[in-house]
Amino acid sequence: MASEIDTGAAQRGPGSVLLLVATRKGAWLYHSDATRQHWRVEGPHFLGHIINHLVLDPRDGRTLLAAAKTGHLGPTVFRSTDLGRSWQEAARPPAFAPAPEGQVGRSVDHTFWLTPGHADQPGVWYAGTSPQGLFRSEDGGVSWAPFSPINDDPQYRKWMGTVQDGTPDGPKLHSIIVDPRDADHLYFAMSGGGVHESGDGGRSFQALLGGIDVVEGFDGSDPTFHDPHCVRLCPTNPDRLYQQNHCGIYRLDRPSDTWQRIGRAMPAEVGDIGFPMVVHPRDANAVWVFPMDGTSVWPRTSPDGKPAVYGTRDGGESWQRLDAGLPAEQAWWTVKRQAMTADSADPVGLYFGTTSGELWMSGDEGRQWTRIAAHLPEIYAVEVAMGVEGAS
Amino acid sequence: MKVLIPSALRSYTEQAYAEAGGDTLAAVLAELDRSYPGIRFRMIDEQNRIRPHIRFFVDGEQVFDLARRLDGVQELVIVQALSGG
Numbered sequence: 173m174a175s176e177i178d179t180g181a182a183q184r185g186p187g188s189v190l191l192l193v194a195t196r197k198g199a200w201l202y203h204s205d206a207t208r209q210h211w212r213v214e215g216p217h218f219l220g221h222i223i224n225h226l227v228l229d230p231r232d233g234r235t236l237l238a239a240a241k242t243g244h245l246g247p248t249v250f251r252s253t254d255l256g257r258s259w260q261e262a263a264r265p266p267a268f269a270p271a272p273e274g275q276v277g278r279s280v281d282h283t284f285w286l287t288p289g290h291a292d293q294p295g296v297w298y299a300g301t302s303p304q305g306l307f308r309s310e311d312g313g314v315s316w317a318p319f320s321p322i323n324d325d326p327q328y329r330k331w332m333g334t335v336q337d338g339t340p341d342g343p344k345l346h347s348i349i350v351d352p353r354d355a356d357h358l359y360f361a362m363s364g365g366g367v368h369e370s371g372d373g374g375r376s377f378q379a380l381l382g383g384i385d386v387v388e389g390f391d392g393s394d395p396t397f398h399d400p401h402c403v404r405l406c407p408t409n410p411d412r413l414y415q416q417n418h419c420g421i422y423r424l425d426r427p428s429d430t431w432q433r434i435g436r437a438m439p440a441e442v443g444d445i446g447f448p449m450v451v452h453p454r455d456a457n458a459v460w461v462f463p464m465d466g467t468s469v470w471p472r473t474s475p476d477g478k479p480a481v482y483g484t485r486d487g488g489e490s491w492q493r494l495d496a497g498l499p500a501e502q503a504w505w506t507v508k509r510q511a512m513t514a515d516s517a518d519p520v521g522l523y524f525g526t527t528s529g530e531l532w533m534s535g536d537e538g539r540q541w542t543r544i545a546a547h548l549p550e551i552y553a554v555e556v557a558m559g560v561e562g563a564s
Numbered sequence: 565m566k567v568l569i570p571s572a573l574r575s576y577t578e579q580a581y582a583e584a585g586g587d588t589l590a591a592v593l594a595e596l597d598r599s600y601p602g603i604r605f606r607m608i609d610e611q612n613r614i615r616p617h618i619r620f621f622v623d624g625e626q627v628f629d630l631a632r633r634l635d636g637v638q639e640l641v642i643v644q645a646l647s648g649g
Contacts, residue, residue, distance in 0.1 A: 244617040244644050245572055245606040261602045267610035279609035 189515060190255075190557040192236070193525055194223035197549035199238060201256055208521050208535050211544050217256055225510055227286040228255075228557045229312070231294050237313045239283035239299070247282045249299070251313045255560065264315035266299050266307040268323060278303055285510070287348040290355035300345035304332045304362045306374075320374035331365045331379075331395040339363055346509065347403035351410050359403060359413070366398035367415065383431035385419040402449040402509040409456035414488075416449040416461055416509070423488050434488025438463065442475050442482070442493075448512035452520060452537075457487040460494070460514070460522060460538060462507040472527075473504040481522070483538050497541035498532070505530070510553035517558065525551025565637055567596060570644035573607075576600040584640075589620060590630040592640060607642070619643040 187206025193199060193215075200215035217223075221240045229235040234253050241247040249262040271277025280301045289296025289308075299307040299316060308319035322328040335342060344363050351357035356373035359380070366384075368377040379395045390397035399418035406412040411426040421435030421444040435444025445466030452458035460483045465471045474480070480495035505528035512524035522534045529548035534541050567582045574580065577600050584599065586592040590612075597604035607618045612630060614620070620627045621641040622634055634640070 242572060244615075244646065246609060246615050248602065248606065263601065265602075265605060267605070269610075271611055277611040279611050279613065 192226040192555040194226040194553035195549040199223045225286045225553045241282045266316040284344045285346040298348040302342035302344045304345040361400040364399045366395035401447045404451045406456040420444045447509035453516040464506040494538035515556045525554045566639045568641040576603040617645045
């Protein structure tokens, strides 16, 4: 087991690195300088709240949004415009439209995913919820409204299924992606319900299912049976998407609408099941995944108790095991879909948080791993921001 | 009337008791929300359903109907039942 990094001597400066860690029991911020050697912890924020996502607005470098609820109170969104020194609750959190008389309406159980809008649309944010809903804010997260017809569209509602069809803690809408070239070009994914694309700013969406496997015995042409776990767009090639799915790892090169199962090149004993998907900030051929045990009853642990990141440098033609510094055996944690990310430094820093509350990083693109923190609650999401003024 | 606020919601009121009036439970909760914005949505969902684990007692009687009239009621107690881990 690697020793923990010194957490007492983080430096100030423009090269600062800020980790935003969302957990089942609150949120923590970890600050470092450009060396990424020393980390200063700040928190907890919202102790006892379930924080599914904590995201910094890259357009202003100041605004943080936190998707929060407790085990007993309704969901909300908190926002800070001073990097977490103070928080204000959203005036109107994501909520479905009231149901017409005589019909049973849905209610948001929790906001699961937050995506800042296009660089040319300051103040715009998107949120994905459980059960599946798509919401938008135009005022920096203060007020939210249902976005696009999908929340109440009968066809989409059928594809979304019910709570019974969803993941153990509720079916989710996630992986909301805004094309950096075109604010009207959007993607989102639903577990379950498949990946969907809009070219008209969300007025209409089309399913993007070609080439994706589904569980044996189900109809692959029906979005109901698709379970994308995480979808990412390559910053340097927005025509390329990667997807970690319930049934494998995929790559899609537009304008094609057929995904290629690049996970078939993974070692058979590890498989290509997992949740997170991380893309390199400058190399569209480089991505990382964190495989988990998806056999038999789906233990959702590291395969054989031996956690490892796998990375590819050739778009998924081949994969390398990256486990130096990680526990060699008897480590039964895994990494959730929002809990792994990459910074934009050179070499790229990789970060992940575990279901057992450990925070790990690699400063050399996965070759060597070091533990930043242990004993946190179950980690739901890890995001990173670089060069945030006043962050450290 | 006096409204006893459960500990999980005192981040809104910063005190155990609040004052709110209204003819019905819904009206009292609406006034409470005007005084403490956001507090109602933590208890009542967007379909006007009382959230799980939230209970309302008026002068000692549990009430499940937001339209329930509160004529002459002295105290509303909001209970947030704790369970789970």
